[in-house]
Amino acid sequence: MWVYQGLDILGTLLEAMGLYVLVNAFCPHREPSWRYLVPPAVFFVSVYLWTWFWEDSAYKIAVTLLLTFLAYKGLTKQPAMAILAGMMTQQIYLAAANALAETAAFFLLDEMTVVVEGQQFLRPVVYGLYFLFQIAFMLFFRFFLRKYAGGLDKRSVLAIALPFLLIEVLVHLLTVPFHNGQWGWFNVYWELGILLIAMLFLVLLVYIKNNLFLREQEQRSKLQIAHLQQQFAYYQDKQKEEERVRALYHDLKNHLLVLEQQPSTEAACQMAETLRGQIAAYEDYVHTGNEFLDIILKDKAAKAREKGIDFSAQLDLHGADFLDPLDLSTLFGNALDNAIEASEKLPEGQRLITLQGKRIRDMLLVTVENRAQPESTPAQGTSKGDPFLHGFGIPNMRQAAERYGGQIQFQQSGETFRLKLLLPIP
Structure with a gap:
């Protein structure tokens, strides 16, 4: 038995x-x-x-x-x-x-x-x-x-x-x-x-x-194509705007030189200080070696500053021009959007986003870190009410990384959320 x-x-x-x-x-x-x-x-x-x-x-x-x-x-x-x-x-x-x-x-x-x-x-x-x-x-x-x-x-x-x-x-x-x-x-x-x-x-x-x-x-x-086309058109417009601003920046520097050679008056000093304040943001322009990515980072950095988020970026993408602009938008745009969204939920003094990227032999390693509420990252990649319409960020990023034979990882340890992107350089 x-x-x-x-x-x-x-x-x-x-x-x-x-x-x-x-x-x-x-x-x-x-x-x-x-x-x-x-x-x-x-x-x-x-x-x-x-x-x-x-x-x-x-x-x-x-x-x-x-x-x-x-x-x-x-x-x-x-x-x-x-x-x-x-x-x-x-x-x-x-x-x-x-x-x-x-x-x-x-x-x-x-x-x-x-x-x-x-x-x-x-x-x-x-x-x-x-x-x-x-x-x-x-x-x-x-x-x-x-x-x-x-x-x-x-x-x-x-x-x-x-x-x-x-x-x-x-x-x-x-x-x-x-x-x-x-x-x-x-x-x-x-x-x-x-x-x-x-x-x-x-x-x-x-x-x-x-x-x-x-x-x-x-x-x-259909949603992905519409979203990517919208992003592409947006960043094309931003690129034209940046070219115009950089030309203006060059002229402003000349204006400052002229003002500084004028007799030192309080009005002239005030005007010079005002002009310097207007171009201060462009002194901190991030140069990554990829002009399209520079525009993305400039835009996301401006959004971070508006929301009281301390944002820093150190990337060197020289020799990494194999990345398609749409994929750059998908990978970096979504990563920083998610980081900004998570940071907004914290008190202003605790909001921090760091972006680092460098070439290690034949691999490109990019790390995005941000402070977030403990275990606040949703499993499906979105905290919005309708996951079908809004949950494409992380899946799209995975697909973009896989197109280049790379991989993307998400980790949360306490109050730190970390995204790691590893791409082979052809």
Whole structure:
């Protein structure tokens, strides 16, 4: 008996692991937490207790899934549709794995079951097949859902609920007679029916996820293109303005020289001081070796000063002209916008942003640091009310870095938030 208890425990552990993997795949935006381990534990304990301590298995699946759903909803605060989609997908592939194992054993073995201490059990080889098929399905769905990340809307969940309910009915018609010790419990047509419905579920899920993915990518692409075009046009205008100001700056210096040669009067000194104050901001112009980036930094530095933020930048991008202006805008514009937004939430005396960048052999290393409220950086890259419209900053930065074979990292330690950008220089 202990052998079958061990096999049952191993099988239930695999089922709980599959639940954890599948629900998390439908709820990708989350912080690591022990709370996500509790619902699979509830599932494991419920299944184990019901299998070995309650004889009536009529409501085993329904009650177990209800308790698991309530645990997920109460502890993780994830959308109900995402939780339901993950649970239904897990139950579908469990039923398919079980049907495959039992059908294969029916044709390969003379006897699928064995009686131990008056109870009917499947032979260990059937358990082994079930475990292998279960792991294969779990890995397949995990890979598929990583490619098409994200949850499902209500209409999609209702669409995949029909195959789920059909499979649950067929599984119920098979498992209840088996647990009651009836010898004629196996029905190959019902097993094949489960497999066909599972395939229907898979095709439906692939279609829905692919359709949602393409639709979302199209919407995001349109927003990204519009945003980048707007930024590009803006910084082109800024570049023209900077050229005009630098010409004016040159003339102002000449005016100052003339004033300084005039007799020293209070009016002349006052005029000279006023002119020096007007051009002071341009004395601190950041020269990075990339004119387009100079404009971006000048603009962000002005915004930082307006908000009482101490801003300093030390970058040397000579030899790094491989970066496209749009990507420069995406990487540095979004990084500094996020830093300014985080700094605004602090008292004025604590607002600080530092930007450093240098070439290390064949790599360009850029670091942006700013003070922020402890653990205030949102997981999805935005703290605004509508993450779909406003959460493109960090994803866009990742994509821009990956286009050059680089990577971007975000770290927060106490009150310091740090962004590190590493790009290979061709």
